[in-house]
Amino acid sequence: MTKILFIFLFSGIGAKFHEKTKLTPLSAVKQVIKLGKKPQPYKTYPDAEKIKLPLPDYRGMVLEEAIKRRRSVRNYSSAPLTLEEISQLLFSAQGITGYYAGIPLRAAPSAGALYPVEIYLIVLNVNGLKKGIYHYNVREHSLEFIKEGDFKNEIFKAGLFQEMFLDAPVIFVYTAIFKRTTYKYDERGYRYVYIEIGHIAQNVSLQAVSLGLVSCVIGAFFDDMVNKIIEVDGKEEAVIYLQTIGKPK
Numbered sequence: 001m002t003k004i005l006f007i008f009l010f011s012g013i014g015a016k017f018h019e020k021t022k023l024t025p026l027s028a029v030k031q032v033i034k035l036g037k038k039p040q041p042y043k044t045y046p047d048a049e050k051i052k053l054p055l056p057d058y059r060g061m062v063l064e065e066a067i068k069r070r071r072s073v074r075n076y077s078s079a080p081l082t083l084e085e086i087s088q089l090l091f092s093a094q095g096i097t098g099y100y101a102g103i104p105l106r107a108a109p110s111a112g113a114l115y116p117v118e119i120y121l122i123v124l125n126v127n128g129l130k131k132g133i134y135h136y137n138v139r140e141h142s143l144e145f146i147k148e149g150d151f152k153n154e155i156f157k158a159g160l161f162q163e164m165f166l167d168a169p170v171i172f173v174y175t176a177i178f179k180r181t182t183y184k185y186d187e188r189g190y191r192y193v194y195i196e197i198g199h200i201a202q203n204v205s206l207q208a209v210s211l212g213l214v215s216c217v218i219g220a221f222f223d224d225m226v227n228k229i230i231e232v233d234g235k236e237e238a239v240i241y242l243q244t245i246g247k248p249k
């Protein structure tokens with residue numbers, strides 16, 4: 001009790017967050033008897049132009065080799081990525097890989113199979129795609145074209161002027177719609193959301209290696225600037241993580 005009081009009086013928000021999201025017998029029971037409507041695990045842009053992605057049927061290197069070779073790489077060649085590569089990367093991130101009791105399950109694990117993560121692409125150099133912002137439609141394995149434009153300078157600024165934004169052909173933007181998870185797990189759901197995005201980005205890192213690509217995950221960026229680029233409100237849905245992907249130089 002004294003320890004908890006000490007945390008709340010003298011520590012920063014991080015320690016308070018950790019303390020407040022600890023599972024207790026009471027909060028565990030509350031989660032089990034959770035009532036209310038389960039939020040939809042799919043976001044779609046019904047009016048957007050759709051780009052159907054090719055079948056993600058690539059077979060690459062053995063897993064152990066991909067794990068061994070993975071490095072954060074921050075410079076890329078000027079070669080464009082292909083739609084086949086984008087398709088495979090997105091499938092490894094959030095593609096539907098199976099079913100349990102009729103519920104579609106995805107490539108990365110998700111607490112309660114609630115899938116709070118959305119993926120946007122800032123496309124700068126991909127064959128067959130205009131420059132602009134796209135959203136991954138999980139159910140259809142397609143891209144939804146949200147808006148056209150060259151967002152390189154904006155993401156470079158939003159990403160603290162880090163070098164990888166200068167020549168990355170594509171940037172994956174991972175957001176969370178918190179309510180999908182917190183509706184069941186309350187405040188602890190925030191922890192789950194952050195953990196899940198790590199799982200997804202790791203799948204993408206390894207898939208990139210297997211495709212002969214390189215990538216870098218990025219946690220340092222101005223949140224509100226990125227939220228503005230992809231047009232999410234930063235509250236119900238907010239950016240959590242970025243990942244640049246390209247061909248090696």
Ligand SMILES: Cc1cc2nc3c(=O)[nH]c(=O)nc-3n(C[C@H](O)[C@H](O)[C@H](O)COP(=O)(O)O)c2cc1C
Pocket residue numbers: 070071072073074162216217218219220221
């Ligand atoms: C949560 C997280 C945030 C990161 N943020 C950045 C970042 O903003 N900029 C960057 O250049 N690298 C970032 N990295 C990559 C690390 O710098 C990198 O993983 C580390 O130096 C180890 O190198 P390796 O990935 O090549 O093994 C981040 C990694 C993680 C896991």
